[in-house]
Amino acid sequence: MDQIIVQILNGLDKGSAYALIALGLTIIFGTLGVVNFAHGALFMMGAFCAVITSKILSASHKIVDETRTDFLGNPLEVDTFYVQEWFGMAAGQTIMEWAVPIAILFAVPVMILVGFAMERGLIKHFYKRPHADQILVTFGLALVIGEIIKYTFGANPIQTPAPPAFTGSLDFGVFLGFEAQTIMYPYWRLVYFFFSAMIIAGVFAFLQFTTFGMVVRAGMADRETVGLLGIDIDKRFTFMFGLAAAVAGLAGVMYAPIVAPNYSMGLDFLVLSFVVVVVGGMGSLPGAVAAGFLLGILESFASMPVVIDVLPGINQIIIYLVAIVILLTRPRGLMGRKGVMEE
């Protein structure tokens, strides 16, 4: 029982990452009709916002310490952190440790701008082009972004730890009446889950309760009619692209402490996020979220030792197996709308 609860928590955690990425992807997919192969790259850029913030905050200059020597026998150069010079040792240390939460403030505007730039500079010209061309151009863009990151930061993963206040685990089982230490769950993963839930709720509320959101939803359903009503749907679409980029970016920032970012993490998530979106059903935001959590939880269950013992290799294929079963039993995924991306 305790194992099942742990795996549900794991599933919710993985699921929230999948759901966030898929949410952004399906906004671009559903509203703009663009197959965006650079979406994984946006997620990766988000994670690197955390890395960059942490690097900026721990910017340092060298002071030569004559008393010690480095590996070649030359005098050792000691790093001195600017923040510690400016704010004092302790405060500076705290600022550096809180790099990831601080990165959120940095990432939101950056990612929105990246989204705007991408849409205005490139994607805009591809609305009327075949999906094949969209795939080629966005895949090319994803390669370029990835290579720039690799060139700047190397291929090795870069640790970006959560603030010390969130390291360690919560004894989750106690709340459910288990003995102490049976269900331990890392604080940061719980934070990630609640943070994702908030963002998802925020996006839904925005689309549901604002006029802007209403217009966008109308545009998703019937772009032409909305255009005929004299509404400049293009401008709103630019904004939606920025929003999607920001959601992907936030998913990335917060994910950085869970899995150390490296330049290819976008590609790792790309295929998975497409599967999530399609299983959820094209053009459906709730579908994408539901599919994200469903696949996350099933993936976690499938990797339990008892399950693997019975069905070796099931952990490797579970996501794809579930995708096939769902797409064959429900023609448009969980909640897909008719006629979106079906031809």
Place this chain on the structure above:
Amino acid sequence: MSKSNFTRRGVMKTGAAAGAALTLPTYLRADGHAGFTNAPGDSEVVLGFNVPQSGPYADEGADELRAYELAVEHINGGGDGGMLSTFSSKVLDGTGILGREVKYVTGDTQTKSDAARASARSMIEKDGAIMITGGSSSGVAVAVQALCQEAGIIFMAGLTHSNDTTGKDRKANGFRHFFNSYMTGAALAPVLAAQYGTDRKAYHLTADYNWGYTTQEAIQSSTEAMGWETVNTVLTPLTQTDFSSYIAPVLNSGADVLVLNHYGGNMINSLTNAVQFGLRDAQANGVNFEIVVPLYSELMARGAGPNIKGILGSQNWDWKLENELGAKYSGTNAFVQSFGTKYGFPPSQAAHTCYVQTLLYADAVTRAGSFAPCAIDEALSDFEFDGMGNGPTLYRGSDHQCFKDVLVVRGKENPENEFDLVEIVEVTPVEQVTYAPDHPQMGGAEASLGECNNGA
């Protein structure tokens, strides 16, 4: 269509007149008078450095390339000569190999066997490379080694740790200086028993591919011989990045040691996750819970950051070896000095093994007096040498595996800088990690090198 008296390289060197000269060699066949593939001309010889330049091991590949460039520089008489001054064999005099200047070509393996073989074939067919070296994964090493065997080219393996490279997939034309899974198990187990006791219960998470299997097998059998019990072994997909669902069940499984048979990004992520889930600070069965990472590398330690502190593993070599354990490991400082001077930071063990392999090849050619693979095979087989940073070392003839001391290391608690991440716990003497060539983990009696292939 008559056989030409010129080698492929020779043709272009001599300019071979304006008239058409038809020759009938194949890339797998003898080339002219020399009797082996890609026999070099009189002035230069081409080596092929085939390393991962894209994909997860790109940084490791970059470090390997640096080492190769340094080795070429030293063989050609540039720089400070590095290990040439400490190497027990003195035939290399800085005039290239057999009087020919060493040139090199590079390629990207992408850590995929197909791409690695394509790259190796282009070096052999297009650039006339006489030897291929490199690799940062065992699948690639095995694939390229098989190709070189067919083509009649020498393959000097780079970083490859799976038993199979010199075990069940060993080849007469392939040589490995790096240590292997079996040696890791044999070196690590006594230290684990001494540090953590002999009544431990281990839980293995193993990367679901060849190297993972052999490493798990080696660790499992050598720790069980010490009295440990293996509670469970779980295979994890290579493409996994979040290991939470594999880590979470560990604490309540009755195990008190977690062995992570992971390498590279896999290891960085699984270790990070294990620390997140509080395994490093946990108690189980009344003792401290411990994590073990069988194969260490500097890049992984850097990637794992503070999570690596206090965690035991094994290494082929470390740049602090000579400083800490004395002149037995001479060569280390000479190499670190020239590498550090050129690039500004200390070399990784991947760089070391690649550098040493290149020198060993050059030395073997010189001693044999020929570039022919079979002559090199003979020169390297059962060759004993010293002064290459690992102490006295034997290149065993029956499986082309190097036998030398193995380092047991631990993540340093208070690293002084970003390159000083591991501390040496113990050096396991070579006798303890030596095994019979027909050891069951090494493919048993069936495994054989086959015949060396000159390409003729």
Place this chain on the structure above:
Amino acid sequence: MFGLTKKDSTLMLVVFGLVMLAPFLLNPFPEGSGMAQFNAGYPDLMQRFVIFGIFAVGFNLLFGLTGYLSFGHAAFLGIGSYAAIWSMKLVTLNVIPGILVAIVVAGAFALVVGFVSLRRSGIYFSILTLAFAQMMFAMAYSVLTPITGGETGLQIKNTDTPLFGGPVDGSIGRANLFGYEMGNSMELAVGNHLFTFNLGYYIAGFFLLLAFYLSIRIFRSPFGMMLRAVKSNQQRMNYTGLTPKRYTLSAFVISGMYAGLAGGLMVAMDTQVGPERMFWTASGEVVIMTILGGAGTLMGPVLGAGMIKYMENIISKINKDILHEWFAFLPDGLEDVIVSLVYPFIGKGWHLTMGILFMLVVIFLPGGLVEGGQRIAKLFRRNKTADTQDATSRTPAE
């Protein structure tokens, strides 16, 4: 000629000429010169051009004609490879049976996968094919290790004893065609130029010509028209009493067999298989090749395949030393500046160059490389534009 119209015959002759003369065309620079780095006329790369050309031509039969975007086509290539290597390990080292087995087995898998996946269309179809391929990859990598060799893959070993004609002296068997080994080459030296004529390449080239010819015939046949009808309006097809699925499934199986042929040839040319050739990036690669060259055109996929393989094998091998050699004529300071400017785009940066190329092509040549070719052709013979337009018979991709 062979049931082709005059224009198609011309195209076929052009392709024939290109395949036959590739060893000359791809080695334009003299050996030992700075530009020799860009020579691509060595057996391995020529074989790859041809093999991936076949793969892309087959993919284009499905995607270019019906508009169904399969994102799991590499699985059939991988299946074909495994089938071929087992045929060589167990039956004979002759490549012909291996290639035939590869085609048949890949076709059978395509039939199953296609039958299931074609119940959906659009993106749903793409994800179904992707899911099947990823499952095959994951299983080949892990649980099926006894059959597939896992990560290490399969190679011919000296312990393999095929039923017919294996080596008896304990050496490693080589793929051959009735005794003539794939690696056999003839070299021709003309001045400083060195040209290599490789038997394996010409065998693969023969199959490319066959595959290309078939593809022209399919494009021009009533069956091809039906496939185009599927793309333009399935509903109307239904109303006229036709069952689109029969046609799409046939196209799917045929293109799966093309992939199997490519897989079999890969093993024939280089006797080894690894599971990563079934990974989704490999499937993505053939999609990119086709679109890059020009989906729905006859020549496009071949050009796209050539372009990507050229980048992968040539650009990735240029290193800093070579750059310094090239720019050695410049004054020292300038040389370093130029080298450091170019350096990010070569060697380990070849992905960057490729990404930029993709974007440039799709932005400036909406019809892919074929359109580029057409534009160049137009420049040369303005008065005969109609001819070139038709010869490549471009239909827009979807």
